[in-house]
Amino acid sequence: MEIFNQSKIYKFMEFSSVMVAISLVFWIITAVTLSVKGLNYGIDFAGGTVAQVKYSNGDAPIDLIREHIAKEPFFKGASVTEFGGKDEVAIRFSSSMESVGEDIGDKIIAVLQGTGEFELRQVGMVGPKVGDELRKKGLMAIVLSLIAILVYIAFRFEWRFGIAAIISEFHDVFIIIGIISILQIDVNLEILAAVLTLLAYSINDTIVIFDRIRDELKISKNNNLFGIINVSVSKTLSRTILTSLTTIFVVLALLVFGGESIYGFSLVLTIGIVIGTYSSVFIAAPLLKWLKFDVNAYKANIAKKEKEKI
Secondary structure, eight states: OOSSOTTSOOOGGGGHHHHHHHHHHHHHHHHHHHHHTOOOBOHHHHOEEEEEEEESSSSOOHHHHHHHHHTOGGGTTOEEEEESEEEEEEEEESOOGGGOSSOHHHHHHHHTTTSOSEEEEEEEEEOHHHHHHHHHHHHHHHHHHHHHHHHHHHHHSOHHHHHHHHHHHHHHHHHHHHHHHHHTOOBSHHHHHHHHHHHHHHHHHHHHHHHHHHHHHHHOOOOOHHHHHHHHHHHHHHHHHHHHHHHHHHHHHHHHHSOGGGHHHHHHHHHHHHHHHHHIIIIIHHHHHHTTOOHHHHHHHHHHHHHHHO
């Protein structure tokens, strides 16, 4: 399906400097936000308890549950959200068995007395040491992903392509982390999964454009890199827009209908898809120019390899 005429060349690179300036503004905002607010680590990384409670006499009275919990200092800062359906809730709080000498399940049952007929279905706890270990492993997962991307792109294309891709990926992750900090979304394993998913989405989008740039370098008589990038991005524009829109439609459905349990996950994905699409065009591609990629030298190298095959 073709949305944009491939024979029409859009001059995206004329706006590259402006777009990079906008990105720098976002980077500054992110840096300031992280230094002031930091990240709000959820139970997975900070440690704590999550309890699932199901009501058998109708919808869970969330306001009444919050009112009861607020009276008990042990549950200070607890959040109550729907879980799976309107008759079930998840109660999250920072206290764990390690911080008290009694059964947390009994305390939850006691504090919820008078809110209706309910069943305590599950109590899950993460200790602070486990949370710290999960946080370190999560960071390591992102770093290893970036290294693997760098090696793959540098091997498949050329080392400048690899560096451009990594800078673009870091750009996406840093801005997404800034948005997470601004909105004070709980950073848990779901958010980590969203960030890793966005890394894969963004690099796939970038590879498609890089692949087209490589093809144009082989067949184009134009030695102007920005001109070649404009042609390449224009020819892949329909594919880029269609991929982004179809993915966003699915993620928006999760955001609207998925409920509180996956709200943070779907929100990060929605914002990240927009950022990833934007960075593939306005960050990754023009970085080749700023990294001193030489069109003539690249073409000469290709010609040399072709000669050696004969």
